[in-house]
Amino acid sequence: MKILHTADWHIGKKLYEYDLYDEQKYAFQQIKEIANKYAVDAIVIAGDLYDRSIPSEQAIRLLESMLVDLNIENEFPIIAISGNHDSARRLGAAKRWYEARKYYLRTELTVSETGVRTLDAVEFADTQFFLVPFFNPKSTRSYFNNEKIETMSDAMKCVVAECKKQFKPNKAHVLVGHCFVAGSSHEDSEIQSMVGGLDEVPVDIFKDFDYVALGHLHNKNALKAKNAKYSGSPVKFSLSEIKNQKGVYIYDTLTKTEEFVALKDKTPIVKIEGSLYELCQPSKYRAVPDNAFVFVTLTDREVIPTVMQQLKQCYPRVVHVERKYGLIALKENTINLLEAKLTPFEVTSQFFSQTQDRELTTQDKDVLQKIIDEVLEEDQQ
Amino acid sequence: MKILHTADWHIGKKLYEYDLYDEQKYAFQQIKEIANKYAVDAIVIAGDLYDRSIPSEQAIRLLESMLVDLNIENEFPIIAISGNHDSARRLGAAKRWYEARKYYLRTELTVSETGVRTLDAVEFADTQFFLVPFFNPKSTRSYFNNEKIETMSDAMKCVVAECKKQFKPNKAHVLVGHCFVAGSSHEDSEIQSMVGGLDEVPVDIFKDFDYVALGHLHNKNALKAKNAKYSGSPVKFSLSEIKNQKGVYIYDTLTKTEEFVALKDKTPIVKIEGSLYELCQPSKYRAVPDNAFVFVTLTDREVIPTVMQQLKQCYPRVVHVERKYGLIALKENTINLLEAKLTPFEVTSQFFSQTQDRELTTQDKDVLQKIIDEVLEEDQQ
Numbered sequence: 001m002k003i004l005h006t007a008d009w010h011i012g013k014k015l016y017e018y019d020l021y022d023e024q025k026y027a028f029q030q031i032k033e034i035a036n037k038y039a040v041d042a043i044v045i046a047g048d049l050y051d052r053s054i055p056s057e058q059a060i061r062l063l064e065s066m067l068v069d070l071n072i073e074n075e076f077p078i079i080a081i082s083g084n085h086d087s088a089r090r091l092g093a094a095k096r097w098y099e100a101r102k103y104y105l106r107t108e109l110t111v112s113e114t115g116v117r118t119l120d121a122v123e124f125a126d127t128q129f130f131l132v133p134f135f136n137p138k139s140t141r142s143y144f145n146n147e148k149i150e151t152m153s154d155a156m157k158c159v160v161a162e163c164k165k166q167f168k169p170n171k172a173h174v175l176v177g178h179c180f181v182a183g184s185s186h187e188d189s190e191i192q193s194m195v196g197g198l199d200e201v202p203v204d205i206f207k208d209f210d211y212v213a214l215g216h217l218h219n220k221n222a223l224k225a226k227n228a229k230y231s232g233s234p235v236k237f238s239l240s241e242i243k244n245q246k247g248v249y250i251y252d253t254l255t256k257t258e259e260f261v262a263l264k265d266k267t268p269i270v271k272i273e274g275s276l277y278e279l280c281q282p283s284k285y286r287a288v289p290d291n292a293f294v295f296v297t298l299t300d301r302e303v304i305p306t307v308m309q310q311l312k313q314c315y316p317r318v319v320h321v322e323r324k325y326g327l328i329a330l331k332e333n334t335i336n337l338l339e340a341k342l343t344p345f346e347v348t349s350q351f352f353s354q355t356q357d358r359e360l361t362t363q364d365k366d367v368l369q370k371i372i373d374e375v376l377e378e379d380q381q
Numbered sequence: 382m383k384i385l386h387t388a389d390w391h392i393g394k395k396l397y398e399y400d401l402y403d404e405q406k407y408a409f410q411q412i413k414e415i416a417n418k419y420a421v422d423a424i425v426i427a428g429d430l431y432d433r434s435i436p437s438e439q440a441i442r443l444l445e446s447m448l449v450d451l452n453i454e455n456e457f458p459i460i461a462i463s464g465n466h467d468s469a470r471r472l473g474a475a476k477r478w479y480e481a482r483k484y485y486l487r488t489e490l491t492v493s494e495t496g497v498r499t500l501d502a503v504e505f506a507d508t509q510f511f512l513v514p515f516f517n518p519k520s521t522r523s524y525f526n527n528e529k530i531e532t533m534s535d536a537m538k539c540v541v542a543e544c545k546k547q548f549k550p551n552k553a554h555v556l557v558g559h560c561f562v563a564g565s566s567h568e569d570s571e572i573q574s575m576v577g578g579l580d581e582v583p584v585d586i587f588k589d590f591d592y593v594a595l596g597h598l599h600n601k602n603a604l605k606a607k608n609a610k611y612s613g614s615p616v617k618f619s620l621s622e623i624k625n626q627k628g629v630y631i632y633d634t635l636t637k638t639e640e641f642v643a644l645k646d647k648t649p650i651v652k653i654e655g656s657l658y659e660l661c662q663p664s665k666y667r668a669v670p671d672n673a674f675v676f677v678t679l680t681d682r683e684v685i686p687t688v689m690q691q692l693k694q695c696y697p698r699v700v701h702v703e704r705k706y707g708l709i710a711l712k713e714n715t716i717n718l719l720e721a722k723l724t725p726f727e728v729t730s731q732f733f734s735q736t737q738d739r740e741l742t743t744q745d746k747d748v749l750q751k752i753i754d755e756v757l758e759e760d761q762q
Contacts (some may be wrong), residue, residue, distance in 0.1 A: 093475070
């Protein structure tokens, strides 16, 4: 059978202030087209379907529509697990109903009252799938009846042993997991999850599987291994991914070969560098598409109060601005404006003099006072 | 066919500080037994499955297990709608998959891309069900293509017209709704929802239906009407429901008759009144079961700092204490202890002298200072 392997959709994720729903929909449409073009027999989603444990209603709506489209409208079987970003309980609440449509979702290592275990193989005609949701190693002790489990490696050895007991020699064996496999390299957009204390699993633990469909790391090249792949995320989630090629794997369990199929980005991510003056020249900004997500490195050193507004006039979707050489140190007698208890008038005029190196004129002061009075009046209404 | 009509499960609701999960499980077990005993052909749940739009993981786990039990293990078809306490989007996220198991859930008035409308009848051999989720009247304007809809009555007239167009004369017609029907009386535990601006629907709007299975009001006697019933909630959620009989309706679409089947309470709700001294006499508290939820009306007028602890020694699950005659006004020179900036030592000793009408002794002060020092030390560790 042929499977499409994807992961780390992170529906609901933002790039700083920008929603990525349009980018995620665009990637999804391509994934659906690829699934149809290659006539795959199942779609594997290796965790982190949502970006947050309590997703927004908008994120729920979007993921629901995608899964309905794939599984109900297009009748693709789906094999999915929860990742560290998903709430196992929330994502998995309807899983007992999904199976009637061949949408196999596993979110927790549990044993049912009738003895059904999460790691019981999902059987297809020529392939056995073993679904390993993200877990905290120690939480698996009761599932494996093994109090000695401490690390992710300890737990994953038990996982593999349980899978191998079920191996049917005439079938291919595919493990679906969401973890950090030793030797992988990671990107900015995953660092937060790494801090959570997730530890490494040596890749050779998985040597007896024909294919290991991994999620967690967002770069398809994160791991160099023959039988284990990270598909990577379908959308770029950070500046560090600027040069990564996004895509999905098509794995054929008969020929035991995989093919990486690229996805196009809807929105370019662009990094620019220069002084504000240089970057705001037409010759410079006209070279950058209006819809691009733009990361700016400024070479100026002075405080520029309206820098974001000025940049957005030239690059409508500035994501982030950083200073290459830092800021000129403020004068010694600078007051920490946030800590000092000042009136709105005082804080504004002192900020002005600190950053502009001159005092407000009498006329400036009149205007400032008028604005402050208006704002305070509105506040009281 | 025979249907079991229930509503307002409010999974996750608390009675002040007390979870009601055990009470809800106990009621559920009885509902399941009744469904089996009467061999009903479907179970109708008329809204407010959850108590909150974002339920806790524990609430999700419990409702999931109940619905799996009824629909998957016991193979009862389920007909359900969202109420004003549910998030239509969150509750309904998996509804496309539920239908394969004959679990029909409607949470929003929508028209699908293929023209399927929420109010399209759910057809059983001898009965048509029309599922009307809770809605805000104006939000139905686009569904009905009618900009004049202002009130709940306006919207419900459109609902009924759409249902009646689909009426098959050889079938019974059942509407499932979650709204406030004119002439109904309500209880404490629903007041919050009423404030939300829900308006009334005259009961004769529904005259052409054989049965209207309602949710929203928690008292089965809230509405006096021949063909429209509130099942009421299966569990008591407030003191005002102390004397209500909880239960479910069994409706037979062939004989067009209904029967109310009572549910037993797991936990009695008890109201007691007297002075603290009286209520703490064994003759008094031994008459109240230890597991009872107890509402106390105290006849004392003085401040009693440890009143809750003292009451709980006699009645372990005191829910709420109120004063029949109010409190004696504090002395004129009383310091508002919360507003004054005092050290922990000062605030404690002043509270003591205000409430006990004497000063701390030197020995008391030593003990107090020692305790404060220990607490502060722990804080710093």
